[in-house]
Amino acid sequence: MTTKTIRVEYLTRVEGEGALELRIDGGRVASAQLNIFEPPRLFEALLRGRGYAETPDIVSRICGICPIAYQMGAVHAIENAFGVRVEGQLRALRRLIYCGEWIESHALHVVMLHAPDFLGFADAIQMAREHGDMVRNGLALKKAGNELMRLLGGREIHPVNVKVGGFHRLPTRAELAPVAGSLERVREHAVALVRWVAGFTFPDCERDYEFVGLRHAGEYPFNEGRLVSSRGIDIDIADFDSEFEERHVAHSTALHAVVRRRGAYLVGPLARYALNFERLPAAVRALAAEAGLGPVCRNPFRSIVVRALEIVYAVDEALRLIAAYEPPDYAAVAAPPRAGSGFGCTEAPRGICWHRYDLDAEGSIVRARIVPPTSQNQPSIEADLAAVATAVLDQSDETIRDRCERCIRNYDPCISCAAHFLKLSIHRA
Amino acid sequence: MSAAARRVLVACVGNPDRGDDGVGAAVAAGLAGRLPPGADLVSCSGDLLALVDGCAGYDALVCVDAAAPAGSPGAVQRLDLASGALPPEAACTSSHGLGLAAAIGLARALQAAPRDIVVFAVEGRRFDGGAALSAAVAAAVAGVTELVAAEAVRLCGGSMEVAADA
Numbered sequence: 144m145t146t147k148t149i150r151v152e153y154l155t156r157v158e159g160e161g162a163l164e165l166r167i168d169g170g171r172v173a174s175a176q177l178n179i180f181e182p183p184r185l186f187e188a189l190l191r192g193r194g195y196a197e198t199p200d201i202v203s204r205i206c207g208i209c210p211i212a213y214q215m216g217a218v219h220a221i222e223n224a225f226g227v228r229v230e231g232q233l234r235a236l237r238r239l240i241y242c243g244e245w246i247e248s249h250a251l252h253v254v255m256l257h258a259p260d261f262l263g264f265a266d267a268i269q270m271a272r273e274h275g276d277m278v279r280n281g282l283a284l285k286k287a288g289n290e291l292m293r294l295l296g297g298r299e300i301h302p303v304n305v306k307v308g309g310f311h312r313l314p315t316r317a318e319l320a321p322v323a324g325s326l327e328r329v330r331e332h333a334v335a336l337v338r339w340v341a342g343f344t345f346p347d348c349e350r351d352y353e354f355v356g357l358r359h360a361g362e363y364p365f366n367e368g369r370l371v372s373s374r375g376i377d378i379d380i381a382d383f384d385s386e387f388e389e390r391h392v393a394h395s396t397a398l399h400a401v402v403r404r405r406g407a408y409l410v411g412p413l414a415r416y417a418l419n420f421e422r423l424p425a426a427v428r429a430l431a432a433e434a435g436l437g438p439v440c441r442n443p444f445r446s447i448v449v450r451a452l453e454i455v456y457a458v459d460e461a462l463r464l465i466a467a468y469e470p471p472d473y474a475a476v477a478a479p480p481r482a483g484s485g486f487g488c489t490e491a492p493r494g495i496c497w498h499r500y501d502l503d504a505e506g507s508i509v510r511a512r513i514v515p516p517t518s519q520n521q522p523s524i525e526a527d528l529a530a531v532a533t534a535v536l537d538q539s540d541e542t543i544r545d546r547c548e549r550c551i552r553n554y555d556p557c558i559s560c561a562a563h564f565l566k567l568s569i570h571r572a
Numbered sequence: 573m574s575a576a577a578r579r580v581l582v583a584c585v586g587n588p589d590r591g592d593d594g595v596g597a598a599v600a601a602g603l604a605g606r607l608p609p610g611a612d613l614v615s616c617s618g619d620l621l622a623l624v625d626g627c628a629g630y631d632a633l634v635c636v637d638a639a640a641p642a643g644s645p646g647a648v649q650r651l652d653l654a655s656g657a658l659p660p661e662a663a664c665t666s667s668h669g670l671g672l673a674a675a676i677g678l679a680r681a682l683q684a685a686p687r688d689i690v691v692f693a694v695e696g697r698r699f700d701g702g703a704a705l706s707a708a709v710a711a712a713v714a715g716v717t718e719l720v721a722a723e724a725v726r727l728c729g730g731s732m733e734v735a736a737d738a
Contacts, residue, residue: 207618268674271681279682282624289621300618 163547164394165532167571172536175528177521177551179395187511195221195480195506199305202498202513206557207300208251211244211292212491214305215366216498216513221307223381224485224502227478232471233309234366235464240295240305241365241489242461247288247299248492249412249450249457252555253336254281257447260549261343277339280332284454287325291461294322309475316468323465330458334430337451341434345444346546348534350527352441353402354414355519357490363422363456364415366489371418372408380488383497389514400519407522410494411554412449413440427456443527443553450492450555480506491516493555517556524554580611580727581630581686582720585637585672587617591703592638592645592696595713598705599636602717611724620675627679632688632727636720637672638696638709645697646708648716650723653689690723692716 162178186205193201198217203210215237222229229237254277255267264270271278289299294314296302304311355376357368371377376386387408389398402408420428420438434448480502487498494516501510531550535542582603584596600615607613612630616623627633639649651658658673670678672691679685694716697706705713 268677268681271678275682278678279625282621285621286625289619 161395163528163551165528165543165547165570167532167536170536172529172532175525175532175547176394177524177528179397179521183396187513190500190508190511193508195225195307195500195502195508198500198508199307200301200303203301203303203305205513205515208248208557209244209491209493209496210301211241211296211305212489212496213498213513214302215241215489216487216496217500218305218307218487219366219489220485220487220498220500221502221506222478222485223487224483224500225307225478225481225506226483227308227476229309229476232469233474233476235468236295236310236313238362238365239461239464239468240292240302242457242464243288243291243295243299245288245457245492246454246461247285247292248555249454250281250284250288250336252492253340253447253450253454254278254284256555257450257552258340258343260552261340261345261447277336280329280336283332284329284336284458287322287329287458290322290325294318306475308478309473311474313470313474314468315470319465319468323462326458326462326465330455330462333451333455333458337430337434337448337455340447340451343447345442346531346534347442348444348531349441350409350443350530352409352413352523353405353407354417355402355408355410356414356418356495357488358418359422361422363419363460364490368488370488370495372402373414373417374402374405376402380497381486383486383488383499383514387514387519389518395521397518397521398514399521400514401522407526408519409523410516410519411446412453412492412494413443413446414494415490416440416449416452423452423456424459427452427459430455443550446553446555480504493517493557494519515557517554520554520556524551524556527553578610578631578727578729579629580607580632580634580724581627582607582611582613582634582724583616583623583627583636584613585616585620585635589702591698591700592694592706592709593699594705595638595694595696595709595716596636598710598713599717599720602713603721606717606721608725608728608730610728620670620672623672623675624670624679624682625684627686628684630686632690633676633686634720634723634727635672635676635689635691636716637691637693638699639693640695641697642695645695645706646712647695648712648719649693649695650719651691651693653691654687658691688727690727692720692723 164176166173199214202213202217205213259270292299297304354373357364358371359368370380387400388403389400392399417439431452482504484501488495496516497514499512500508503509527550528547531546532543535546584600586593586596588594588597603613
């Protein structure tokens with residue numbers, strides 16, 4: 144038996160460090176493993192013994208691109224443990240800052256990291272020479288998202304203004320006005336981005352995903368909702384462990400998550416979109432139809448279109464929230480600590496991010512558990528890799544490698560969040 | 573173009589709370605009030621996305637940033653990018669933010685970059701969170717500040733000579 148090995152030492156345009164090993168035996172893909180070898184970052188252990196008030200600032204350090212996801216998961220979980228609910232304009236401001244994160248994160252991925260795959264460029268800098276207008280649009284969108292994050296969060300990377308019970312400082316209407324101006328200016332860029340990416344050529348690929356995400360009674364979800372799936376799961380977020388399980392696997396320092404009864408599932412834009420299509424405003428649904436999408440999209444390569452649609456949604460939602468903003472009398476509600484457990488689950492740009500904290504009577508953290516989206520998607524990434532590689536198995540190793548790298552980038556994975564960089568090995572027997 | 577019409581952007585890059593990565597901020601503090609008319613000073617920390625369109629409209633860009641340790645902390649290298657790029661090893665290690673090389677590369681691809689770009693790279697020793705500048709880098713700050721000020725004068729159309737390598 145002969146074995147052929149192909150290695151990609153450094154997969155570009157993915158955040159973090161990992162490797163892919165593809166084993167081809169007897170003309171079929173025997174296994175596809177996403178090997179995450181980045182050392183565990185130990186945030187959950189680091190949180191033990193820390194005060195509840197420190198938590199939003201500590202967890203925001205998990206990620207530079209989606210810190211709000213971690214902050215929101217943490218504050219909602221702690222408030223849940225303390226029996227506190229944040230309502231009204233404070234709740235609206237939390238949606239607003241999340242809009243900022245979706246805009247900047249999605250714009251970065253769609254234009255700078257993902258689009259080059261469809262146009263045959265090695266990176267966004269090379270792409271910019273021929274598609275300068277779209278790159279400028281993407282950068283303007285990211286800038287607008289950052290502006291929103293900076294105003295509400297104090298700074299765009301690792302924001303410092305989120306606290307249990309609300310915020311440290313509230314924005315004024317006057318401060319929000321120029322941000323609204325920026326958002327209004329970039330809205331047409333967001334729409335142009337949808338039309339641009341919808342015109343890309345996509346590989347034929349339909350995957351039978353179990354979509355998992357939040358569903359709220361009336362909103363496209365950010366911070367609240369029941370945890371639902373396309374195969375019937377409909378639970379309170381506190382019951383996550385009843386349906387989902389995290390497992391150690393030998394080839395990853397990040398835990399794999401599965402539906403207990405079925406296995407791999409998908410979180411992120413495709414899942415959110417499929418589970419909440421009717422919650423999107425009519426204008427976004429119409430744009431989706433124009434982009435060739437129905438209410439459900441199962442082609443992972445088209446996730447770029449859904450991300451672009453979510454940028455439009457986030458811009459519109461941010462503008463709506465700003466227009467309706469009346470500064471409340473207080474920046475945060477009282478959140479006196481008490482012993483207990485609390486749960487938080489929000490829709491990070493890459494999918495649901497689930498938190499559980501056990502706290503003592505003084506509000507010190509006894510135990511923390513954080514389930515980030517990329518670790519949940521690992522089994523699904525591996526299933527996609529096997530399917531995608533199978534479809535091009537008769538082609539060159541270079542083609543297989545290229546298609547596999549693209550397959551991984553469909554997920555906008557943040558390996559650093561999950562535990563960082565990709566090395567691809569293909570073994571042919 | 574007349575000397576008075578030339579505009580120069582001086583960008584001091586780095587996180588002041590990350591040890592020697594704070595050399596840019598330290599140089600920026602020293603440059604306050606010392607730059608010639610026509611030169612603007614900006615400090616950049618974290619993602620350098622803002623530099624991509626921030627440098628548009630300028631005739632020249634001068635950057636100060638920390639460089640990875642290579643055995644000579646505090647050593648200063650002047651890189652003239654008028655006809656080249658930063659070395660690949662200057663690339664940012666994260667896909668989630670633009671480093672200096674990517675920001676300059678992208679600005680050039682978008683035809684937003686000034687023609688003249690000079691980077692002063694100061695070799696660091698430590699980049700720990702919350703750490704101060706190392707002694708070697710702290711000792712280099714005054715000299716780098718002089719070099720950057722002189723470069724700005726030269727690029728604005730002044731006559732001060734700047735050494736090819738510091």
